[in-house]
Amino acid sequence: MKIALMQEFSQAAKNPVVLEQLNTVAADKGHTVFNVGMDGDNDHRLTYIHLGIIGSLLLNSKAVDFVVAGCGTGQGALMSLNAWPGVYCGYCIEPTDAFLFAQVNNGNALAIPFAKGYGWGAEINIRYIFEKAFDGERGQGYPVERKESQMTNAGILADVKKGASKDFVEGLKAIDQDLVKQAVGGERFQKAFFDNAQDDAIVAYVKGVLGK
Numbered sequence: 001m002k003i004a005l006m007q008e009f010s011q012a013a014k015n016p017v018v019l020e021q022l023n024t025v026a027a028d029k030g031h032t033v034f035n036v037g038m039d040g041d042n043d044h045r046l047t048y049i050h051l052g053i054i055g056s057l058l059l060n061s062k063a064v065d066f067v068v069a070g071c072g073t074g075q076g077a078l079m080s081l082n083a084w085p086g087v088y089c090g091y092c093i094e095p096t097d098a099f100l101f102a103q104v105n106n107g108n109a110l111a112i113p114f115a116k117g118y119g120w121g122a123e124i125n126i127r128y129i130f131e132k133a134f135d136g137e138r139g140q141g142y143p144v145e146r147k148e149s150q151m152t153n154a155g156i157l158a159d160v161k162k163g164a165s166k167d168f169v170e171g172l173k174a175i176d177q178d179l180v181k182q183a184v185g186g187e188r189f190q191k192a193f194f195d196n197a198q199d200d201a202i203v204a205y206v207k208g209v210l211g212k
């Protein structure tokens with residue numbers, strides 16, 4: 001699985017610690033990690049709103065399979081990611097959330113609070129979250145005998161979101177283009193996106209925004 005980690009300005013200084021936990025878990029389970037958000041306080045500036053834009057670009061173009069995002073509360077990143085078609089983001093405070101999200105909801109993004117509740121032992125909690133988020137087969141239900149009902153409802157929600165959403169690129173064109181420009185301005189995002197994106201229309205749109 002290809003996993004993008006993205007952090008915004010408010011908690012950017014914690015990126016090395018979070019990335020280390022994600023890299024450790026991903027290496028153990030054979031996943032690839034792209035660190036596409038801020039890697040420190042002085043990096044290309046992103047807010048949780050930009051994270052929604054780059055998360056949706058990476059997921060809808062199939063450049064990555066999963067996004068790990070967050071902000072201070074985690075709630076802004078959650079709302080910003082879920083604003084977009086093709087993104088199914090869960091809120092994750094502790095490892096049980098990650099496990100239940102994977103098995104019951106089977107979405108493709110997590111929003112984690114990196115300020116609230118981030119105290120002593122936080123890096124251990126983060127590692128355990130990643131262990132549960134990226135372990136074994138997803139969508140198996142909890143308890144397992146509820147799998148059919150839970151996966152049926154996850155599929156219905158996906159259909160509802162498809163119906164309620166505009167065409168993805170049209171949606172991107174309908175918002176302030178300076179927001180998109182700032183969102184896609186980071187070098188590590190651009191490398192992960194252009195090396196892996198599989199959707200010509202989305203790639204052409206991002207190239208246009210960047211003047212390439």
Ligand SMILES: O=C(CO)[C@H](O)[C@H](O)COP(=O)(O)O
Nearest residue numbers: 010071072073074075076077
């Ligand atoms: O958690 C958040 C949104 O849900 C933001 O990270 C938080 O609001 C940033 O705070 P500030 O603008 O005061 O640095």
